[in-house]
Amino acid sequence: MIAALRRGLGRRLPLLLCAALLALATGYPVLLLFLQSIFPDILGGSLAGAFDAYRRIIETPELGAMIGTSLGWAGAVTLVSWVFGIPCGYLLARTNLPGKLWARMSLLIPIMTPPYILALSYVLVMQQGGFGDVLLPIPNGLRAWFFSFWGVTVVMALASFGYVALAVEATLSTLPRRLEDAATVLGASWRARVRHVLLPLTVPAILNSGLLVFLEALSNFGVPAVLGTRSNLPLLPAEIFYLVTSWPLDLALATSLSSLLCLLALMALYGKRCLAQWMAGGHIRPGTAALQPLSRRWIWLGWGWIGGLFLFSSVLPYCAMVLTSLAESWGGDGFPPLTLKHYVALFEPGSRSLWALATSLGLSVAAATLCVVIGGYIAYVSVRSSGPLRHVLDGLATLPRVIPKIVVAVGLILAWNAPWIPLNIYNTVWMLLLAYVVIYITDALNYANSTVRGMSPNLEHAATVLGAGRYTVFTRIVLPGLRPALMAAWLTTFIVCMRELVASVLLLPPGVDVTATYIFNQFEQGDIAAAMAMATVTIVISTIVLVGFQFRRRP
């Protein structure tokens, strides 16, 4: 009986281990955050003052208005992203538009650009006495419009419409053309086919990408912090940030607002699910799609659309960024003299900037490696097991995808600053590494998950039958199969860690910088050129790593 129990435990051990790890890393901070939001003094061991903070939220009209603004803004960003992205997706998937490769690349650049860098660049373009004032005639009306609700919305949408475009493209290009042929044969016109067949089948992709954009907008910290404050547009993540970082700290209010943010995100997820069910997409076996031939006029219009979006999402902000980093000063009229001195200063040995760069590189490499190793193993264990524990594991692993990063960061502060924690990792760089891994392990998990799901268990059974042990099976059979997915996951994680802002701003110990905080702080303190030089360097490094991987992947 004990032997049987031990055997059962042995079989379940990996699953238990993974669940425990995730529960400690993700579940515990989030749970503590909720508890703290309800009982403000729980860290002191008291349950007094339950729901005080929530009462304050209800009683303060400004807070209610701000939550409303946040939701409205995220919704507006989603709508604008749909307007921008859906035509791009259709053009790429369903027409014979020439130069699709370039069009696709033009979508990837804004996806790769961190939203806060886009926002900073646009501040440079639009603000009085900046880059735009000198080189472009910007009417005051446009400037006023830009520093308002819709201007900020458009900037955020420019950073996120690429997701919509790529998701719509992916769905439309695998929709079997037979489904349309079947309608054509029965006499349906192009319009009727789009309305009755194409659109309903694309709705799930549109909703999914919309949810992604909505959640990103709702929880994004960079754009609200950079543009929201300049546009008199108070948004939830920026508010939470100031409550946690500015004196007097109001942890109770911060955690309850965080909890609300979480709740809103979950509600959006649930709402999307209901909507998707109601609109019922149905399962589709992928096939080859039909291409619609475009007339000359439509080719011009299509490229005008994609090119225009590229101009505003990439060319203009990147020009502003690079020019600013190279400009001597922006005082006088006309084109400023160019200089490399900001870059020289950036790489000066022993400087803060060089340290920030080194810290970012080290943290990103470490975090990406940890995410891939742990995420890959957890995905494997999760897919290859069954039972209730597996659902717990899946749920825990996907938590960070739904829960805004800023909320995870606040939760981590509470969790590792609590009086019962014996280790002193809060206020060290290790805290940041932990945060990166917790926040970004989901990406690695997803990559690995879909690959493991596609791998037949019989591949492993075949090895087991030949006498291979569990370890051998994992290292010799599973890992090689996972390698491409894990490489992609490593790359993604590395790049997002290199530019991670919100967790870094909240969790870095005093006196330590990473690239994102360096850019953010220098910009706010007025050393714009240094900030933009660092932004340029970060993006160049990410691009080099990306291109390097692309080349290595080809034999």
Next chain:
Amino acid sequence: MSVYLQCQGLRKVFGASVVLDDISLEVQEGQCLVLLGPSGCGKTTLLNVISGMLAADGGELRCNGRLMDSAAKGVHVPIQERGLAMVFQDLSLWPHMSVAENVGFGLRIRGMKANDRRHRIDTVLEQVEMGGFRDRMPNELSGGQQQRVAIARALAVQPSLLLLDEPLSALDARLREDLKLELAGLLRESGVTAVYVTHDQQEAFALGDQVAVLHGGRLAQLAPPEKLYDSPCSAFVARFIGSSNLLPFRQLDGYALIEDHIAIRVLAADVPMEGHCMVRREAVGVLDKQPFAETSDQVILAGVCEQTHFLGERKEAQLRLPSGERLRGVTAGHIPSGAPVWARFPKNAVRFLAD
């Protein structure tokens, strides 16, 4: 009865390869034409030309007297205006629509009122015995049920011409057997003119009023099923229709020589100089004792038994002739492999075919 569909010298070229070469055939109204052939023979291409998904590069296609396709005259009527219905190999039911919505789609496009539409949907679903499933989604149905819905979707619009592209090939063998007969009944009942593509000769025989065998883009033979079975016009057709023995022969002075020692008197004008002669398996008896030639109109060939197998309704033996050719026939009992055997068949069961 009048001619409904007419193909005249249809030709289709993809790059350098000729996929359809001078196809001429006619389908009578209310009849079913089966396009039969191995994969790559051009049967699906021909169907796609008829449906309008492909434009012919040469020749003419007429439907009910109307010119549908003619490269020379620059005519290509778009698919939507041909008034067709089609059943696809992969069914292609719209996954986001219920059974009733799928079936009613064509009616809706044609502007039928909701009330009439509902009535028509019910009628057609009853016809394919899917009356109780109108509100199900396609993914909740089994393969056979999905097939019935796909057929109902096509029949609902009462098309003048129904095209079926290997509609049963996605189903398992037993279901295919059942549905084949049902489909044949449905086609007859609804009186629709149909073109049916398949590579399965059982299906072709069960469904076709006429069967067109295609080979390498050309029409090898067009005939009713019985005629096709009894007198195939070439060795290829005989081989493809199956269950025949084929032995090479050559003609010498009014005699056809088989295996170099059997001579059958033939009319020189009707028989090619050389080719293959065909004997159906069921006409060949395999015996384990040397028989006496009872009459002069029987052929007896000696060989060695390679194997016997039990086929349910009969037992079949395969023997090897001294020339190395193989022959199959019916046997009464079990014959051990390696035993000497004799094959016997009547001379008038032999057909002489060109290659």
